[in-house]
Amino acid sequence: MTEKAIPSPAAIKAWARLIRVSRQLVERAEDALKDSSLPPLAWYDVLHELAEAGEGGLRPFQLIERTLFAQYNISRLLARLEADGLVEKLRVADDGRGQTIRITGKGRETRRRMWAIYGRSIAELVGAKLSHDDLDALSALLGRLRDPATLE
Template sequence: RVLDCVEQDLKKAGFPPLAWYDALLELSRAPSGELRPVELERQMLIPQYSTSRLIDKLVDEGLAARRECKIDKRGQFVEITEAGRELQKKMWNAYSAAIDKHVGSKLSDADAERLCGLLDRLGCSCGETDAKSDTKAAPARDGVPAR
């Protein structure tokens, strides 16, 4: 239900579906800005056929590009384009506002801390801990949420 509300907020703001944001985020997090389709599939936890269709849409919109692997001519990479990086950053503003509206505004500070603790235990960090001060860093920077 929360994801449906977030999707609706993105749509109202004129943005594509959340899956596009997720794919662009994963590509932007890759050290070289590119992943093999199977790596993107694993990162996003969606089936192969959905990944293929999503990649096709991103490429058609100029948000990603396919690149042949020089070592393995049968393989390919999907690389985020500058337009893809820009869209992902713009989408983050609407996405983060929707998260706050549909999740954050409904939690007390104590509840939010407990939720972050649970997510951290599951490997889904709410923010990076600053080793010197042991305080949470900002959860997002330049449209890229912390893991």
């Protein structure tokens, strides 16, 4: 096979920048949320998926697929969101094991307020740094690095 065990310098550089830049950017975005006394990004990810899902809600395992969080992580994150009144857990009729998670009004409101800050961070950290074409080019390149098994 052509599996190379040793990465090229170009691959190493791209890897290093990818890891480093994404860490920096996430940290900046998290800091911005904290400065506004808002919950962490992980909460946004879940609230976002639930808001998109609408009244039907989502099963926890669907959230796991969409957000890439670990199962135990989602389980506990949902417990915290429920404790804060941002989501509600509903028994699901046709599967006694499961439940459906639905976002509440308060959850939508929290998501909105988070987006005001998070969206600004994205605009500043990424939108303001690259042209439209460069953003598209970046998305395309990153798209080719996705796990083939996880193509959205």
